[in-house]
Amino acid sequence: MVAVPDTAPARPRRASRVPRRVSAIRVALTGWLGRPLASFHVVLAIFTLLTVLGLVMVLSASPVVSLNTGAGLYTVFKKQLLYVLIGAVLFWVCLRVPLARIRALSPSSIVVGLVLLAVVLTPLGVKSNGAQSWFRLGPISFQPIELCKLALALWGAHVLVTKKAVLHKYRHLLVPVLPVALLMFALVMLQPDLGGTITLGIVLTALLWFAGAPMRLFGALAAGGIAGVALLAVGTTYRLDRVLSFLSPDKDLSGKAFQAQQAKLALADGGFFGRGLGQGPSKWNFLPNIHNDFIFALIGDELGFVGCLAVLGLFAMLAVVGMRIATRNIDPWIRMVAATLTVWLVAQAAINIGYVIGILPVTGITLPLISAGGTSVVVTMMVFGILANCARHEPEAVSALRSQGPGRFGKLMKLPAPDPYQPPKKRKPARPTAPPRGADRRGGVPPRRNVPQAEGRRRAPERQGYSRAGAPQARQKATRGNPRAPKGGRR
Structure with missing residues (x-):
């Protein structure tokens, strides 16, 4: 028997839907970021997420710290909540002023x-x-x-x-x-x-x-700066111990390098998804001061690599939107303030995360809006309020707010429409005084005007009797006795 080849047409392959979805998401995201108040909404979203995450993590770590101090079970969390409420009021004030x-x-x-x-x-x-x-x-x-x-x-x-x-x-x-x-x-x-x-x-x-x-x-x-930091580090015993433990982390694991080593172990034990919220064992006296300087280690322990990546993503978004606000404004003071405040917050977060993961020496700098703290939390919320206020002063945002109204959030917060930027008025140069009229002091002759060379050449024919209706009279007189002079007047 002879095998008959199958002549059925091949089915066309379906095009992958993943690139289409990615392109659709990209178009939608680009369109949303093109809105006038996109920067303002992104700042509010980052601020809200960091504040909520900070309260949740302080609540997770506060019972152990509160029991060690002999106070109530949630004393640290209540104090943190009080500071957040004060900071929220100041955030609204900085956003409205x-x-x-x-x-x-x-x-x-x-x-x-x-x-x-x-x-x-x-x-x-x-x-x-x-x-x-x-x-x-x-x-x-x-x-x-x-x-x-x-x-x-x-x-x-x-x-x-x-x-x-x-x-x-x-x-x-x-x-x-x-x-x-x-x-x-x-x-x-x-x-x-x-x-x-x-x-x-x-x-x-x-x-x-x-x-x-x-x-x-x-x-x-x-x-x-390096000289000042070195002087401060050598000036006290515990700071010198931190520097020495950073330079030789495996020398004294149970002494000077204990805190930094326990932070690394907490991050490693969390794995990819973490042990679960509230289930991290590192807060049970295994890692001192975990609710403040080393709260990023607790995030890695309970929320895993995913939680740490979310925190890094939030601060990366803050860096991008802060520089976006600085570049889209036309007021030079707002541009410099927005850029400086953004660098401040992002650099502070980078230093905190850097010494938790072991690439920097421990300096005691808190993680903005996440670490437990009093004045640092309040001032950071004020900084976010000023940054959000700068976002509302972008030219497109000012035009939209003054023409279309404050919007839902603006009505809820009773935010006034921002004023458009008005550049400072330039000072007019002092007008030179006119030369005195009349005779000069030396010989009674009026001062001679300094006429430019081009202007003198242009006006010289008029002084010689140039007539716009016909040929110049001086040229006619000069060519009567000159045999080489051209005839017929002008050429």
Whole structure:
């Protein structure tokens, strides 16, 4: 028998639906980001997610910490909730107050910050964890360095934008921003507070970077910053132990390197999806201070790699939307403030996550909006309020809010429509005085006008009797006795 070949036509393969879905999602996302208030909504979403995640993780870690202090079971969480409520009110205030008024108040805020940094070094300040950097009013504690960071960002941007035309000169670029910042550094180092010094240096560096300072200046600042950090690290025993344990992590696992080693073990034990919310064993005295500086380790322990990746994604989105707000604004002060505040928050989160995973020495810097804290949480929420206010001042957002109304969220929060940007009026140059009329003092002859050469050439024929109706009379007289002169008048 002869095999008969199958002549049935082959079925066409179905096109993959994955590229179509990806392209559809990309088009939808691009269209949504093109809306006037997209940056504002993204900032609100990041702010809400970080705040909720911080409350959940502090609630998970607070019972053990509260029991160790002998207080109630949820004392730490209640205090954190109180600070979040205070910060939410200040977030709304910073979102509602016009940015022009915030800029006008920045010189006063820097003066108040310097006074508080000086007063905290007196007996009115409270010493905690080896640093005298706190004010205590009953159950509420207050750390002035956090407000000084925000004041330096607002006031420094105000000064640098005002002197924008002369920033190419070093004396205008550095004075008075650098002397005031150095005074702040000195007062903070006297406490001493290593984490506050580092974040204050980040704010100053971001201001000078976005002001267009030359690169050689940053080299000098880096050298001074490294010297200051080394001085603070060597000045106290526990900071020196942190640095030595970072340089040799396997030398003393049960002593100096215990905290950093336990943080790595908590991250490793969490796996991909984690042990489950509230089920992490690292908070049961295995990792000291887990609710504050090392809360990222608790996230890895209970929520796993997925939870850590979500936190990294939120701060990456904050970096992108913060720079988007800075580039889409036309007001130079708003541009510099939005960029500086974004660098501050993202760099602080990067340092915290860096020393938890073991690539940086432990510095005691908190994870913004997630770590338990008082003043740091309140000031961070204020920073988000100013950043959201900057997002509402984008030109397209201003046009939409003034023409279409405040929207649902604006009506709920009673937010006024932002004013459009008005560039400062340029000063008119002084008008030169007219020369005196009449005779000159020397010889009675009026002063001779300095006529340009082109103008003198153009007006010379008119002085010789040039007639626009016919040929010039002077040329006719000059050509009567000249045999080489052309005949017929003009050519």
